[in-house]
Amino acid sequence: MHPNPVFHTQDAQTNLAWARERAFGVLAVSGADEPFMAHIPFLLDDDGQMLWLHLLRSNPIARALRNGPLAARLAVSGPDSYVSPDWYDVPDQVPTWNYVAVHLTGDLELIGQDQLHALLDRQSALFEERLLPKTPWTTGKMSDGVMERMMRAIVPCRMRLSGVDGTWKLNQNKPDAVRTRAADHVEAFGQGTDLAVLAALMRAANGQD
Numbered sequence: 001m002h003p004n005p006v007f008h009t010q011d012a013q014t015n016l017a018w019a020r021e022r023a024f025g026v027l028a029v030s031g032a033d034e035p036f037m038a039h040i041p042f043l044l045d046d047d048g049q050m051l052w053l054h055l056l057r058s059n060p061i062a063r064a065l066r067n068g069p070l071a072a073r074l075a076v077s078g079p080d081s082y083v084s085p086d087w088y089d090v091p092d093q094v095p096t097w098n099y100v101a102v103h104l105t106g107d108l109e110l111i112g113q114d115q116l117h118a119l120l121d122r123q124s125a126l127f128e129e130r131l132l133p134k135t136p137w138t139t140g141k142m143s144d145g146v147m148e149r150m151m152r153a154i155v156p157c158r159m160r161l162s163g164v165d166g167t168w169k170l171n172q173n174k175p176d177a178v179r180t181r182a183a184d185h186v187e188a189f190g191q192g193t194d195l196a197v198l199a200a201l202m203r204a205a206n207g208q209d
Contacts, residue, residue, distance in 0.1 A: 001103060002167045015166035016048040018076070019102045023126065025076035027053070029061055029108065036060045042074070043123055044104075051104065051159040052119055062155050065110045072108035072159055077101040081190035087182040088174065098169050098186070105163035116156040117147070 001008075010018075019025070027038045038061055042053040051074065055062040064070060080099035121139055128136035139147050171179040 007169045012164045015102045020044040025074045029070045029072045054154045069107045069109035074104045081192035087185035102166040106159045106161040108159045
């Protein structure tokens with residue numbers, strides 16, 4: 001989180017709504033010798049009190065949770081872009097990076113394996129709804145027994161939230177006209193997180209034989 005308070009003006013509900021919409025982040029807990037991290041999709045309850053996710057059973061975080069709940073932080077980031085000093089059109093500026101990031105903190109714990117199927121159904125329903133009018137995929141399309149075998153490799157978790165903080169670093173420390181000029185250039189030339197970059201990487205990736 002950036003320390004400048006000018007970038008922390010959004011309230012908890014705005015930060016929660018943004019994280020709920022993104023629904024993907026980096027989960028981190030403290031391990032005995034090093035931090036453990038995992039990139040995960042998640043669900044956030046409407047009241048912002050509870051977060052739901054699943055992990056591979058072999059994930060170091062999942063193994064650590066066998067000993068009981070752990071303090072955790074989930075970082076939800078993007079979009080972001082480099083901002084060139086030239087784009088402000090005023091003297092004596094320096095490069096920076098603009099971004100939005102929300103951190104959710106709380107206690108992470110394993111829950112009963114009998115809750116896993118329902119959690120996966122809720123997750124896929126949320127993301128499939130965003131693809132409408134595509135006919136939604138459901139676990140009912142799986143062959144008999146396949147879903148059950150695959151679920152043995154993952155474990156369901158929940159995180160009871162105790163803190164929410166967000167950095168919205170969008171050049172609020174600049175005059176309106178300066179910030180607007182920079183925004184126009186970011187739109188035209190900016191670098192950072194977007195679907196076009198992801199799609200290009202997917203096209204270039206080598207598949208399995």
